[in-house]
Amino acid sequence: MMSIAQSSIFTPFAILRGLALGVACAVVAGPLTVPAGSVAAAVGAFLAAALAERAQSGEPGARLNVRGALVLALGLVLLTEVIARGLAAWSGWTTALGVSASVAAYESIRAFGVFAAVVFVLRSWAARSPLGALGEVAVTVTAVAASFSAHRGGQVQRPLALSDWAWSHGIDPALMFLWLGVGASLFLAALLLREQQSRRLPLHGIAWLLIGIGIVVGLRGIGLPVASDAGSLGLTGGGEAAEERRREREASDGENGEGGRRTGFPFEELPFEAEYPDEAKHAPMAVVLLHDDYTPPTGVYYFRQTAFSQFNGNRLVESAAGWDDDILRAFPTRPREVENAPGLGEGRVSLPTSFGLLVDHVKPFALDAPARVEPRAVMEDFRFQRTYHVVSNVPVLEADALLGRTAGDPAWGPEERAGYTRFPSDERYAALAEQLVDELVPSYRDDPFARAVVIQNYLDENGTYSLKNGHAGADDPTASFLFGDLTGYCVHFAHAATFLLRAMGLPARVAAGYAVAAESRGGGSAVLVRGGDAHAWPEIYLDGVGWVVVDLAPRTVADGGAMPAPDAALQRMLGEMLREQLRDVPFEEPGSRWTPVDLARWLRALALGGLGLAFLLKIYRRVVPWVAPESLRPRLAYRAALDQLVERGLRRRRGETREAFARRASVATPSFAALTRVHLRSALGPGAGVPSATLRDFDRAIHRELAQAPAWRRVMGWLDPTSWMRAR
Amino acid sequence: MTFEEPQSEVNAPLEAARQTLASIRKRVQQQVVGRDDVIDLVLVALVADGHVLLEDFPGSGKTTLAKALGGAIRAEATSLASFRRVQFTPDLLPSDVTGLSVFDPETGRFAFRPGPVFAHILLADEINRTSPKVQAALLEAMAEKQVTLDNVTHPLDELFFVIATQNPRDLVGTYPLPVAQLDRFLFKIRMEPIGREAELEVLRSRRSRRDVDPMDAPPVDRSAVLEARAAIDAHVHVDDAIHECLVDVAEALRADERVAQAASTRSLVLAVPALQAHAALEGRDFVSSADLEAILPHVLAHRIEAVATQHEESMLTARDCMTEPLERLARTTLRGPGR
Structure with missing residues (x-):
């Protein structure tokens, strides 16, 4: 190692290249190992680059060849593996370091070995041949770009500053991040490629472009990792807490969770967090198409996903007894009518809606009350995780029409009716409920909806909306909230209202899903649902109407208040994308919009078309001498020979006469000089053609002579689509 | 195996011309070692009916080259020498080059005595050392292929080839040729120093070159050169x-x-x-x-x-x-x- 630092190969450029390789290896190692392993990979890559540089800097005869490098690298991998395993098996080591440190050490040693070996081989190869330089770049770019696009674990919405801009300009953020990754790594590749031989450049330029296109095309074909969680009350089923709960339940139940986290019920109650995550609120979660103009009387679209109605003595949980049959329990697999859906004519109208989920969810959600659900196939477009179609019988009754109705459904059994009114035994609920009922004018004291409104008013007046609260640790967080500082977020308010409603004897529940203000639709037919729209709200059941939302809007907002309206262009664009994908509604846009994605597609098509054309012409020029008229054959045969020479890297210099070029090329192909004379005689001489058979012999002889070139050069020659353009 | 083009490419008169040139070349090459490129250029000039100006230091083989060329061509008319040499000096007179009229007491008339220009190959050594008047006389002969004396025009032979030389150094007391006169020369050839091997060969073959058997490469007739010239022009x-x-x-x-x-x-x-x-x-x-x-x-x-x-x-x-x-x-x- 000492001699490395002293030798002259340690130029600033070599150091820069080593650093670049180190960074690339750290990025690639990131998802594969612990952070310490990532650092070890970077260090290993840097040292390996320096070593390879040194091994290639000697006299031509004394340089390490690729086979030798491969053997050395294999040896290194084996050695580090043996050391790592040996240490892991030695109990004294583990006791001395502690478990986590010894795991880190194990991972670091292995990562060091593997990445150092790979970089050593790549660097040695690159220093020895142009093909190797390409290989090095291809491996680096592919690894880095793939890691970059996979790095976010699908959280393509972040960083928001970039992705929001992308969304609102009609660019898929996943694609944008991918391009950024490709761009960044191509820059790295440019650094790697800055070899002394400038003649490599055109070849490398092409290869570079092909790598970039290949990655994008490849990843588009395979698909990108997708977002799974946005901290949205657990509606998407992600999040570590939900995951943990699911695992615990699976472990305790012993059941193997048919279908895992999507079909099961990963959370049975709403989380009372001490601090509700506020990060991904702008992330688009879904887009909903309304196939009819509909504005709910409450001014808010409530997309209900689930409801918590069963009081288990401690919390409200999802009913295990089959209540809440208006909830869609699972994504539809075939068209299905929802049983016991509230009929039309009872203050409800039918509204067909389509849903496109950008993030997968545990369960579907829909406008109250779904009557028919249909699955929709997901097209090859990876944008929508899931699409489905719901016909909902949506409420149109204004608030005053809800007065004078009785609570509960006569069809309910006594068990179900009792279940909807069970609440904690804390006396303060009943006391507060009584106090609130007393505030009502006597004529409305027995009206269920009026009672709901008075509770709503009480909480709105006195509550403070805040994402941070001190109730998370309490035995009954709802009581802590309601009889404490009245500061909390929707989950607290919804529970408090529900328990108060139940204390008044009204059947009530907490529903969860997304609430989107009607005005954010802005007159279009698409409704954008974002992470921050996740919401929980109380509902009461009125006979003849069904579940009625009694949402709360505290006057005082400490933090995390209402979200700004979504970007209208983004909302419309996503709506159009969904409409286009569903295809059941013919989609036509006057004057189609042009996006950078279109440009990328065009460029790709253009590049592929150009490539195809180039290869066709290349083949044509090789074949045409043998089908052309006799008089043209010498010239065309000569041109075909020129093409072959270019493929082997022999090209006439500017101003060089054909004879001089033939002399220069005669080292590789002596027959070419004779063909040159034949050609010149036919072009400048008095005429008299040469028999085609002779030309054919020339062609064969030249081909045979050129076949002496090394295999890689021949392969590169065949693959180069531009060779014929450079023949002159 | 390497493919060569068919041999029937060159037609018969051209082939004869090529043979002629090849035998001249061979003869000259026997005498002049390591100057193949210059020999080729001189041959080209000979065939193209031009003249050459050799520029080199003394003792680099200019005279040898010119003599060898002269020796390779056989004069047919007795009145013409195949090779003449004129050493140009400041006191030279035009008549020393072109010839002069001499009074013949027997006939009582002036008779023309041809000068050195009446030859096939003329070596004009150190042409820049002589006065412009003499240079002009020679250059007129080169351009017009004739000599005019006392209003009588004496034509030179059709095969008249001048090899002039000049020393690029040692320019004191010289009369550099003006561009108009340089234009009369088809080539100006700068003779580079020959290579080490060639120089060694010159020393080793000193005797064998002196004793060369003329029949080994017989001289070429004047008419053969002219035929070659015509054939090349035509074909x-x-x-x-x-x-x-x-x-x-x-x-x-x-x-x-x-x-x-x-x-x-x-x-x-x-x-x-x-x-x-x-x-x-x-x-x-x-x-x-x-x-x-x-x-x-x-x-x-x-x-x-x-x-x-x-x-x-x-x-x-x-x-x-x-x-x-x-x-x-x-x-x-x-x-x-x-x-």
Whole structure:
């Protein structure tokens, strides 16, 4: 190692290249190992680059060849593996370091070995041949770009500053991040490629472009990792807490969770967090198409996903007894009518809606009350995780029409009716409920909806909306909230209202899903649902109407208040994308919009078309001498020979006469000089053609002579689509 | 195995011409070692009916070359020598070159005594050492192939080839040839020092060259040279693309800022036979870009010397100006019929 630092190969450029390789290896190692392993990979890559540089800097005869490098690298991998395993098996080591440190050490040693070996081989190869330089770049770019696009674990919405801009300009953020990754790594590749031989450049330029296109095309074909969680009350089923709960339940139940986290019920109650995550609120979660103009009387679209109605003595949980049959329990697999859906004519109208989920969810959600659900196939477009179609019988009754109705459904059994009114035994609920009922004018004291409104008013007046609260640790967080500082977020308010409603004897529940203000639709037919729209709200059941939302809007907002309206262009664009994908509604846009994605597609098509054309012409020029008229054959045969020479890297210099070029090329192909004379005689001489058979012999002889070139050069020659353009 | 083109390429008169040139070349090569490129240029000039100006230091083999060439050609008329040499000095008179009228007491009339120009090969040694008057007399003879004395014109032989020499150094007391007179020479050849091996060979073969058997490569008849000249003129094809390339080069020279006065149209006309001769020497029956590359710089360099005083610079300029036209010519050959 000492001699490395002293030798002259340690130029600033070599150091820069080593650093670049180190960074690339750290990025690639990131998802594969612990952070310490990532650092070890970077260090290993840097040292390996320096070593390879040194091994290639000697006299031509004394340089390490690729086979030798491969053997050395294999040896290194084996050695580090043996050391790592040996240490892991030695109990004294583990006791001395502690478990986590010894795991880190194990991972670091292995990562060091593997990445150092790979970089050593790549660097040695690159220093020895142009093909190797390409290989090095291809491996680096592919690894880095793939890691970059996979790095976010699908959280393509972040960083928001970039992705929001992308969304609102009609660019898929996943694609944008991918391009950024490709761009960044191509820059790295440019650094790697800055070899002394400038003649490599055109070849490398092409290869570079092909790598970039290949990655994008490849990843588009395979698909990108997708977002799974946005901290949205657990509606998407992600999040570590939900995951943990699911695992615990699976472990305790012993059941193997048919279908895992999507079909099961990963959370049975709403989380009372001490601090509700506020990060991904702008992330688009879904887009909903309304196939009819509909504005709910409450001014808010409530997309209900689930409801918590069963009081288990401690919390409200999802009913295990089959209540809440208006909830869609699972994504539809075939068209299905929802049983016991509230009929039309009872203050409800039918509204067909389509849903496109950008993030997968545990369960579907829909406008109250779904009557028919249909699955929709997901097209090859990876944008929508899931699409489905719901016909909902949506409420149109204004608030005053809800007065004078009785609570509960006569069809309910006594068990179900009792279940909807069970609440904690804390006396303060009943006391507060009584106090609130007393505030009502006597004529409305027995009206269920009026009672709901008075509770709503009480909480709105006195509550403070805040994402941070001190109730998370309490035995009954709802009581802590309601009889404490009245500061909390929707989950607290919804529970408090529900328990108060139940204390008044009204059947009530907490529903969860997304609430989107009607005005954010802005007159279009698409409704954008974002992470921050996740919401929980109380509902009461009125006979003849069904579940009625009694949402709360505290006057005082400490933090995390209402979200700004979504970007209208983004909302419309996503709506159009969904409409286009569903295809059941013919989609036509006057004057189609042009996006950078279109440009990328065009460029790709253009590049592929150009490539195809180039290869066709290349083949044509090789074949045409043998089908052309006799008089043209010498010239065309000569041109075909020129093409072959270019493929082997022999090209006439500017101003060089054909004879001089033939002399220069005669080292590789002596027959070419004779063909040159034949050609010149036919072009400048008095005429008299040469028999085609002779030309054919020339062609064969030249081909045979050129076949002496090394295999890689021949392969590169065949693959180069531009060779014929450079023949002159 | 390497494929060679069919041998039937060159027709019979051309083949004979080539044989003639080859035997002259062989004979000269026996005497002059390590100067094959100069020998070829001199042969080209001989066939193209031009004259050459050799520029080199004394003792570099100029005279040997000229003598060998003279010895390779057999004079047919008794009145003509195949080789003459004139050492030019400041006190030389024109009549020393051209000949003079002498009073013959027997006939009582003036009779013409031919000078050294009445030969096939004339070596004009150190031409810049003599007065412009003598230079003019020689140059007139070179251009007109005749000598006028006392209003009587005496024609020179059709095969009249001058090899003039001058020393590039030691210029004190010399009369440098003006460009107009340099224009009379087809080539100005700078003889580079020969290689080490060639120089050793000169020393080793000293005796064998002196005792060379003339029958080993017999001299060529004057008429054979003239026939060769005619055959090459008639049978070496000059494509129009070559003409275009020549004009392109001339235009490029005129456009070049290093050149004050570019090559004349006459020089282009003179260049064509030289190109043909070179093609024939190479065994071709058509003029090609290789001929241009080999011959044209030597034709052009000394004609543009007025600005670029160094010969090397002129050669460089001429080569520079040929790059684009040669490129165009090379591309032309790849174009289809009609071009």
